[in-house]
Amino acid sequence: MSTPRRSSDAAQLEATRDAQLAVRVALAATVEPEDKALMPLLQGHDPFTAWELVRTNPEGRFDRCVARVERLRLDDIVARTAALGARIVIPGDDEWPCGVDDLERPPFCLWVTGPARLDAVCRRSVSIVGARAATAYGTQVAGELAFGLANRGFAVVSGGAHGIDTASHRGALAADGTTIAAMACGIDIAYPAANSAPLAEIARSGAIVTELPPGSAPQKQRFLSRNRLIAALTPGTVVVEAGLRSGSRATASAARRLHRVLAAVPGPVTSPASAGTHQLIREGGAVLVTDVDECADLLGSIGDDLAPVKREQPSVADTLGDVESRLLDALPVVRGTGVDRLAVSAGLAPREVMRALAVLLGAGLAERVDSGWRRTRDQIR
């Protein structure tokens, strides 16, 4: 496999998928995701022209790619990908998750491993992200949300990190649901290393995805770029616990910029781990969510997943009319009282008292004793 050097319009139209794949892999291997200096130079160019620019380095504007271009071995990357049991997905492929095209700088291509087909599962999916330094409360809530949403057929996308990410992946796995880990390193690297077991399980049943070629190490700015990918893959992002400075807030910003659903779970105001989610709700345009129903309501198709309106069971007393309710309040608990006194204490006409007493008697809320009327014992609030 060699890198194509044609750039005329006619050549592009003839370009086979192999040619597309070659330039896209070449770009992914030489240009950092979201490189602030190079992005404006590549913006608006088709991948063939973009690669031509990077490769030929006109006026030294792509100097920072030179060392990588010199070392680039496309065949090695493709062979290594295959040896890892992974695949490379590019725009135009059936599996390409179109949501990422909404990004200002979409990935050149994606490395994917696992049985889940990205395009299909991302259609009904949710990102659940949050702090690595999560509390027991946060991991419990994230796990329960992931479990419940996976049970309703939502794929759960997260970042494979410690804390909320791991709890979310595990929750989805526990529900035999689909979960996807979007990584900030090559698909051959299990990061964090302590998570290699759950990551292997995700690769077996769901998918691991990254825009970085095999061998790429996890680096700080790659996490930020990866976060935009998480937001773009799914129709909505739920943040469970985030400090005031956290990567999850970057994912949230990306979701908002992409006009995706953005939700956040509150927590105790005494917990710094919830300070970021509270700020997202206060200022970041996030919707406060407390349970699976509310998340599904936000994410799902209208009608399908509408959250049931929360209300407590009404008691018998709740079904009473205004007058009956007032009389019930005025009824004594121990010694009975006559209609005249009840009219005073309830502020009702005697005939209203009589009529209401009949209703309360029928409902088992009032009883007649020697001294008059009183409330039934077991109805006392």
Place this chain on the structure above:
Amino acid sequence: MSTPRRSSDAAQLEATRDAQLAVRVALAATVEPEDKALMPLLQGHDPFTAWELVRTNPEGRFDRCVARVERLRLDDIVARTAALGARIVIPGDDEWPCGVDDLERPPFCLWVTGPARLDAVCRRSVSIVGARAATAYGTQVAGELAFGLANRGFAVVSGGAHGIDTASHRGALAADGTTIAAMACGIDIAYPAANSAPLAEIARSGAIVTELPPGSAPQKQRFLSRNRLIAALTPGTVVVEAGLRSGSRATASAARRLHRVLAAVPGPVTSPASAGTHQLIREGGAVLVTDVDECADLLGSIGDDLAPVKREQPSVADTLGDVESRLLDALPVVRGTGVDRLAVSAGLAPREVMRALAVLLGAGLAERVDSGWRRTRDQIR
């Protein structure tokens, strides 16, 4: 003291405060607050005409007041009020808290005891209300908010009930601040009885207020009417813990209807005691607040009480530029690496690597060892 029977415009204009007081006390003693049947009949009438209607009961439309009108002893009520060391405040008095005039059905008059002057303290005040069945979390947060807001000169208004109300009153008292209990019973009744000690303390340093004459028992609908009073007395209401069915939600609705500030404190989504506040934030137009600063910001005069923007302290690494930050990420931790390899791993031009290394060296973030460049040990994230 007798009840005036004049209703002509001229007579009203001549009405002395005593005459106003008499009809207002008579109305308060015979018409339940917010009586659904009588309210429309009295709407739009001045108190003299209103009392005339209630007293004369045309076409039996005020039948439900007859028993009370017959027993009415105005002089007794006034004497009893005085004996309790309380006062009656009516519209037009300096002490009348004008906020209550925004209510659809303002109180006819208010019974007040305690040194605080209602009109003055309500101007800079906050209602803090919530569940009686509060959790330790809720009472802690309510107490801290009340303490902090009292410290900033806000009078704290609440309902004198168990749970959040008591925690709020106590927090304000602990700060030597002013606190006001609005009651759903006569000013002579300490309800709940277990709260008689804090209620006495509130009466000594702040104020107790009610629209019900002495001797009135606490009844369910009176609590709802009292809640509208709490909302109307203050520029803003903060709800700390509320179940899905709770009186605090009635206070919140009243605050919203009155265009007052409405805020709610979140809590763990696993706690039913916070379900009501979460619902208020989701659907009830309440602003999520987490601390005293944010409450003061909402309530205070602009500029005076702006909440400081929350941010964590930036680290040295946060002050780095894009290129330096990328190089720092790419720098190995143990064995040093040469500039060429760094150019590849960071995706930078060699001259960019050199320039960035100088910056990192100066910041103490990178060091030179035999094998090349590496990250300084104590800077590892």
